[in-house]
Amino acid sequence: MRREARRMAALFLLPACGLYALLFLYPVIxxxxxxxxxxxxxxxxRRFVGLGNFRRLLGDDPMFWTALKxxxxxxxxxxxxxxxxxxxxxxxxxxxxxxxKFFRITYFFPNVIxxxxxxxxxxxxxxxxxxxxxxxxxxxxxxxVSIVWLDPNHIMAALVAPIVWCSLGFYLVLFLAGMxxxxxxxxDAARVDGANAWQQFRSIxxxxxxxxxxxxxxxxxxxxxxxxxxxxxxxxxxxxEQSQVISTYLYEQAFNNANxxxxxxxxxxxxVLVFATTAAAMRLMGREQTxx
Amino acid sequence: xxxxxxxxxxxxxxxxxxxxxxxGYAGAVILPMVWLLYTSLKNNEEIFRSAWALPGRLHxxxxxxxxxxxxIGDYFANSLLVTAISVALILLVSAMAAYVLARFPxxxxxxxxxxxxxxxxxxxxxxxxxxFFLVNAMGLLDTYTGLILVYVxxxxxxxxxxxxxxxxxxxxxxxxxxxxxxxxxxxxxWRVMLPIAKPGLVTAAIFNxxxxxxxYLFALVLIxxxxxxxxxxxxxxxxxxxxxxxxxxxxxxxxVMVMIPxxxxxxxxxxxxxxxxxxxxxxx
Numbered sequence: 392m393r394r395e396a397r398r399m400a401a402l403f404l405l406p407a408c409g410l411y412a413l414l415f416l417y418p419v420i421x422x423x424x425x426x427x428x429x430x431x432x433x434x435x436x437r438r439f440v441g442l443g444n445f446r447r448l449l450g451d452d453p454m455f456w457t458a459l460k461x462x463x464x465x466x467x468x469x470x471x472x473x474x475x476x477x478x479x480x481x482x483x484x485x486x487x488x489x490x491x492k493f494f495r496i497t498y499f500f501p502n503v504i505x506x507x508x509x510x511x512x513x514x515x516x517x518x519x520x521x522x523x524x525x526x527x528x529x530x531x532x533x534x535x536v537s538i539v540w541l542d543p544n545h546i547m548a549a550l551v552a553p554i555v556w557c558s559l560g561f562y563l564v565l566f567l568a569g570m571x572x573x574x575x576x577x578x579d580a581a582r583v584d585g586a587n588a589w590q591q592f593r594s595i596x597x598x599x600x601x602x603x604x605x606x607x608x609x610x611x612x613x614x615x616x617x618x619x620x621x622x623x624x625x626x627x628x629x630x631x632e633q634s635q636v637i638s639t640y641l642y643e644q645a646f647n648n649a650n651x652x653x654x655x656x657x658x659x660x661x662x663v664l665v666f667a668t669t670a671a672a673m674r675l676m677g678r679e680q681t682x683x
Numbered sequence: 684x685x686x687x688x689x690x691x692x693x694x695x696x697x698x699x700x701x702x703x704x705x706x707g708y709a710g711a712v713i714l715p716m717v718w719l720l721y722t723s724l725k726n727n728e729e730i731f732r733s734a735w736a737l738p739g740r741l742h743x744x745x746x747x748x749x750x751x752x753x754x755i756g757d758y759f760a761n762s763l764l765v766t767a768i769s770v771a772l773i774l775l776v777s778a779m780a781a782y783v784l785a786r787f788p789x790x791x792x793x794x795x796x797x798x799x800x801x802x803x804x805x806x807x808x809x810x811x812x813x814x815f816f817l818v819n820a821m822g823l824l825d826t827y828t829g830l831i832l833v834y835v836x837x838x839x840x841x842x843x844x845x846x847x848x849x850x851x852x853x854x855x856x857x858x859x860x861x862x863x864x865x866x867x868x869x870x871x872x873w874r875v876m877l878p879i880a881k882p883g884l885v886t887a888a889i890f891n892x893x894x895x896x897x898x899y900l901f902a903l904v905l906i907x908x909x910x911x912x913x914x915x916x917x918x919x920x921x922x923x924x925x926x927x928x929x930x931x932x933x934x935x936x937x938x939v940m941v942m943i944p945x946x947x948x949x950x951x952x953x954x955x956x957x958x959x960x961x962x963x964x965x966x967x
Contacts, residue, residue: 395867395868396787396868397789399783399867399868399869399872400783400787400789400868402869403779403780403782403783403869403872404779404780404783404784404795406776406779406780407776407777407779407780407799407839407843408780408795410776410832410835410836410839411798411799411802411836411839413817413836414814414817414832414833414835414836414837415802415805415810415836415837415839416798417813417817418809418810418811418812418813418814418817419805419809419810419813421813421817422809422810422812422813425812425813432812432816476708479704480705480708483701483704483705484705486701488698488701488702488705490705493709494705494708494709495957496953497709497712497713498708498709498712499953499956499957500712500946500949500953501712503893503945503948503949503956504897504942504945505896505897505899505914505915505918505941505945506897506899506915507897507899507915507918507919508897508915508918508938508941508942508945510919511918511919511922511934511938512715512719512938514922515719515722515935515938516715520731521722521730521731521734521931522734523714523715523718523734525734526733526734526735527735529734530735556711556712561960564957564960564961564964565960565964567961568960568961568964568965569964569965572965603964606964613806616806617806617807617808619808619899619900620899620900620915624899624919624922627922627923627926628919628923638808641808641811642811645811645812646815646904651812654812655812655813658806658808658809658811658812659809661806661808661809662805662806662808662809665804665805665806666804669804
């Protein structure tokens with residue numbers, strides 16, 4: 392490269408690389424290192440404990456396992472529902488129904504609302520006294536309904552609906568893009584061979600959209616692992632064992648209990664789970680790909 | 684024999700059921716919004732009397748309270764300021780880096796690109812705690828400078844990925860022609876390549892704007908002053924306060940005020956948004 396080009400390249404890369412190294416890479420690497428220490432965040436003293444934080448977390452902390460269990464529930468049940476519903480709606484909207492644009496635009500809208508606002512909206516919907524849901528059930532049954540949806544027995548199941556509601560539209564648009572890119576002739580040929588709608592879906596749509604579906608699963612699983620606002624705001628800042636998830640437990644340990652090292656160990660476990668999910672999906676994608 | 688007639692009947696039934704499901708889910712999206720809107724005009728007593736009844740008198744005071752006393756107006760201005768500056772900086776910094784990474788072959792190019800890309804796999808929570816202490820050490824805790832710089836740093840992986848992909852698709856000859864005409868490489872970037880990269884920049888701007896406008900966790904950790912709160916922080920706080928004060932009408936009004944600009948922006952930009960997702964999906 393000429394000298395001028397080299398200088399420009401360096402100059403143009405400097406702000407991005409500088410910011411990224413300082414405010415992204417450095418904190419991430421610090422987390423990995425500091426998770427090996429016992430540290431309250433305020434005193435100068437840090438005691439090296441090796442894998443002690445992890446041993447305590449995985450071996451001797453029921454709250455962590457409770458939180459992880461909640462994450463597993465929130466990354467599996469909504470994922471299944473969202474995949475099934477988004478594929479169904481995408482199929483329906485590409486089958487030539489009237490108003491498909493209206494449906495697409497409506498379904499996608501919740502995706503642009505902030506998670507805090509969505510949480511608040513569902514907090515209202517679930518309110519036992521003036522909530523939309525009890526009001527609706529009251530109208531249908533003709534008597535007053537006062538189910539406490541966010542009590543310990545219902546809360547996990549109650550969280551499924553807002554998760555589906557706020558993200559379905561994104562996956563619908565994703566799947567629509569995939570379906571619209573499949574040549575119509577494939578379906579015509581299948582119909583000539585006598586394949587019904589379900590057979591066409593199973594042996595044309597799904598295999599040709601395998602990559603997109605895998606990406607969707609990865610997004611949904613990672614989203615379920617990282618979930619924070621919905622739980623934190625719904626519990627008014629203090630989730631307990633009924634709704635604690637990894638992210639809120641991390642926040643509580645680090646910022647409320649001043650257990651920085653321990654909080655970081657939780658963050659590292661979260662990172663490992665996210666990383667493993669992505670890596671597994673990438674392998675899966677490479678193997679089961681179908682060529683056009 | 685009767686089969687010839689049975690098929691259209693079956694088809695009508697399937698069609699009808701399909702529409703029922705489609706309209707049903709559209710209702711599940713729209714109904715809560717409509718309910719939210721008219722409940723925001725009720726007073727506390729009306730809210731508790733019946734979940735469904737329309738307001739007897741329109742209590743616009745809820746909105747005045749939420750905008751002024753509950754400071755939603757201030758938080759709105761704060762969010763606008765933080766988001767606008769962040770997005771402008773993100774585009775500038777990312778476009779420069781992405782252009783070089785996409786078009787200048789030099790040793791280490793791939794390594795830098797993949798270092799940015801790796802950031803897409805890291806959950807932000809992993810950086811949260813050290814980031815708090817780092818920003819504190821820089822003297823930027825509880826300032827917009829600190830918050831904005833963090834937003835920029837964490838948007839780089841996604842934005843550079845999108846823009847580098849975009850710059851690779853632009854015709855090489857244009858920059859070459861500018862160079863032959865006596866432009867420097869930097870001039871070719873600013874005057875020729877950046878202007879024609881506008882569609883890519885717009886897509887990146889919309890997604891970053893949405894992400895930062897709605898961001899909660901970093902703001903929660905990095906901002907502590909009430910007067911510096913962004914909209915998500917302010918709204919969450921309003922819920923936590925209202926829970927003890929019980930001015931529910933004002934909280935409904937606050938939520939409506941947060942939703943309306945989102946709805947307005949969405950109706951303008953939804954085409955761009957879905958196009959962005961579609962392009963991403965097909966590229967894989």
